[in-house]
Amino acid sequence: MPQTAQPQSSSLTRADEAFQYLQGAIIQGDLAPGEKIGEVELCERFNLTRGPLREALGRLESRGLLVRKPHAGVKVVSISGDELLELYQIREVMEGLAARQAAERMSESEVADLHRLLDGHERMVAEADGQAYYQAEGDYDFHYCIVTGSRNNKLVQMLLGDLYYLLRLYRCRFSTATGRPRKALKEHRHIADAIAQGDGELAQFLMQRHIRTARDNIESRLQEGLITL
Amino acid sequence: MPQTAQPQSSSLTRADEAFQYLQGAIIQGDLAPGEKIGEVELCERFNLTRGPLREALGRLESRGLLVRKPHAGVKVVSISGDELLELYQIREVMEGLAARQAAERMSESEVADLHRLLDGHERMVAEADGQAYYQAEGDYDFHYCIVTGSRNNKLVQMLLGDLYYLLRLYRCRFSTATGRPRKALKEHRHIADAIAQGDGELAQFLMQRHIRTARDNIESRLQEGLITL
DNA sequence: CAACCACGCTTTGTTGACAATCCAGGCGCA
DNA sequence: TGCGCCTGGATTGTCAACAAAGCGTGGTTG
Numbered sequence: 001m002p003q004t005a006q007p008q009s010s011s012l013t014r015a016d017e018a019f020q021y022l023q024g025a026i027i028q029g030d031l032a033p034g035e036k037i038g039e040v041e042l043c044e045r046f047n048l049t050r051g052p053l054r055e056a057l058g059r060l061e062s063r064g065l066l067v068r069k070p071h072a073g074v075k076v077v078s079i080s081g082d083e084l085l086e087l088y089q090i091r092e093v094m095e096g097l098a099a100r101q102a103a104e105r106m107s108e109s110e111v112a113d114l115h116r117l118l119d120g121h122e123r124m125v126a127e128a129d130g131q132a133y134y135q136a137e138g139d140y141d142f143h144y145c146i147v148t149g150s151r152n153n154k155l156v157q158m159l160l161g162d163l164y165y166l167l168r169l170y171r172c173r174f175s176t177a178t179g180r181p182r183k184a185l186k187e188h189r190h191i192a193d194a195i196a197q198g199d200g201e202l203a204q205f206l207m208q209r210h211i212r213t214a215r216d217n218i219e220s221r222l223q224e225g226l227i228t229l
Numbered sequence: 230m231p232q233t234a235q236p237q238s239s240s241l242t243r244a245d246e247a248f249q250y251l252q253g254a255i256i257q258g259d260l261a262p263g264e265k266i267g268e269v270e271l272c273e274r275f276n277l278t279r280g281p282l283r284e285a286l287g288r289l290e291s292r293g294l295l296v297r298k299p300h301a302g303v304k305v306v307s308i309s310g311d312e313l314l315e316l317y318q319i320r321e322v323m324e325g326l327a328a329r330q331a332a333e334r335m336s337e338s339e340v341a342d343l344h345r346l347l348d349g350h351e352r353m354v355a356e357a358d359g360q361a362y363y364q365a366e367g368d369y370d371f372h373y374c375i376v377t378g379s380r381n382n383k384l385v386q387m388l389l390g391d392l393y394y395l396l397r398l399y400r401c402r403f404s405t406a407t408g409r410p411r412k413a414l415k416e417h418r419h420i421a422d423a424i425a426q427g428d429g430e431l432a433q434f435l436m437q438r439h440i441r442t443a444r445d446n447i448e449s450r451l452q453e454g455l456i457t458l
Numbered sequence: 459c460a461a462c463c464a465c466g467c468t469t470t471g472t473t474g475a476c477a478a479t480c481c482a483g484g485c486g487c488a
Numbered sequence: 489t490g491c492g493c494c495t496g497g498a499t500t501g502t503c504a505a506c507a508a509a510g511c512g513t514g515g516t517t518g
Contacts, residue, residue, distance in 0.1 A: 093325065094319065
């Protein structure tokens with residue numbers, strides 16, 4: 001599907017398209033990690049020239065999804081289990097902050113939305129043991145809500161704009177998930193309750209413990225040998 | 230290894246030069262915030278063509294130092310006091326984590342280096358009330374040491390590669406500083422002691438309080454009207 | 459037979475020109 | 489006189505070609 005026709009948003013430049021497309025391709029695993037990929041090949045892959053492509057590449061590199069050596073070419077970032085655990089440690093403190101600020105600043109309607117979201121998740125888990133969907137998307141929806149609710153623009157940018165893409169990359173790579181949907185959902189509910197009560201400290205504590213639990217889960221799985229690096 | 234360190238070694242490309250140069254120019258304030266600056270002007274400013282420049286611009290944008298609207302041009306990021314406070318909140322939790330991990334993972338020699346660094350700072354403060362230098366550079370040196378000591382690559386990349394540049398931008402803009410070198414130095418020493426003893430929890434707590442104090446200081450100064458936005 | 463050097467090819471970095479888009483100023487009309 | 493359209497200029501986005509650097513290959517030599 002060559003997107004030669006650009007019907008609508010003229011505000012979308014080719015470089016932006018390439019950026020989004022490449023980001024998606026990397027996250028979904030269409031481009032293997034460590035794969036040294038040439039520029040011309042990418043250009044032909046979705047008809048554009050090297051100018052916009054290089055700009056997109058630069059942005060991807062700055063975001064940490066690509067590594068590029070001066071004259072050696074670009075390759076998709078190779079990931080390790082240790083780095084994933086590092087990411088979770090960072091997530092722990094940052095989302096803890098997000099939860100605290102969300103508890104302090106979320107509006108009534110936002111809190112209501114959050115609870116509705118959890119109601120939906122509850123139905124999903126109850127109905128069909130919908131582990132797959134719940135973990136893949138629902139989990140992100142919940143955390144997404146809280147992060148945006150923190151009203152901390154920089155935090156939103158760092159988490160939603162950068163970190164989550166990396167996490168998604170890992171998650172898609174070795175499709176490991178917590179494997180504990182009900183417990184996780186319960187934790188989510190507790191966090192939402194703390195936020196609803198405006199108890200920032202509690203929300204922060206619960207969120208940190210929630211993510212730490214997930215991290216421990218992943219760590220033990222990694223040690224068991226489910227490493228797909 | 231974060232690619233943000235410095236593309237030093239052999240052949241640094243023109244785009245990298247432009248990137249570093251522009252980053253420095255923005256941080257030092259040679260480019261006013263909110264200033265809409267043309268590409269050709271930048272090109273002539275340090276002889277290079279628009280290709281590499283645009284790549285550098287893209288990376289600057291992705292790093293948050295520039296904002297660019299599709300056909301409207303680029304302008305240096307305009308900053309607000311609120312955003313600075315947000316940054317400090319993020320710093321609080323992230324550097325808290327860094328301090329904890331540094332306490333757990335720093336080597337003997339690194340701890341010794343850290344203490345030597347503080348000795349130097351102590352001399353500076355005692356000798357000449359060297360507030361200016363201590364605050365401008367010494368403070369960063371200390372935090373830099375601890376962050377790298379955390380051995381958390383992602384954390385290093387996010388703090389040293391991104392956040393600190395923004396902080397420097399703010400600091401240079403309204404050259405506000407803590408104005409409490411002795412107290413800050415004492416806090417630094419306590420943190421270093423906690424790290425030396427391997428007490429991660431204490432180091433984290435002290436670091437968070439240290440940064441929170443600095444933040445409160447800035448907040449009150451802002452409210453007093455030292456806002457240069 | 460192995461190691462080293464030189465050559466050429468491939469890929470990246472850079473350049474200048476072309477085309478699309480937006481902003482400002484001026485003119486016409488109500 | 490004020491509003492809106494139009495045109496001109498300038499700026500950004502895009503392109504195709506040029507130059508330099510890295511790497512593999514093949515030949516030569518110890």
